[in-house]
Amino acid sequence: MAVAAIGTFATPSYELGLANRIVRLVLLVAVFLFQLPGFVAGAAIMLIAMVMIRSYNTPYMWPFIPFNGPALFNVFLRRPLPKIRMRPSIYRPKQSGKQPAE
Structure with a gap:
């Protein structure tokens, strides 16, 4: 949580800060629902989504x-x-x- 808080204040762009919050919220919900497999699946889905973006x-x-x-x-x-x-x-x-x- 401390790293996330420091990252929130260190983000130079407001829009990037909002995107970071959304990603953090999605991962938090995935971990709440499915524990470690939820985190792994959520992180993998986000990585695949970023790889596919052009x-x-x-x-x-x-x-x-x-x-x-x-x-x-x-x-x-x-x-x-x-x-x-x-x-x-x-x-x-x-x-x-x-x-x-x-």
């Missing part, structure tokens, strides 16, 4: 699914936007490099 024809869980190691590294260790010289491969750009800075 936003702007891009998988929601990219670069985890489908796995892309260099892109995953760039997610964890993000450089400043002006320093990034390559476009993400998931968009299949015609030109992979960006325009040179003036």
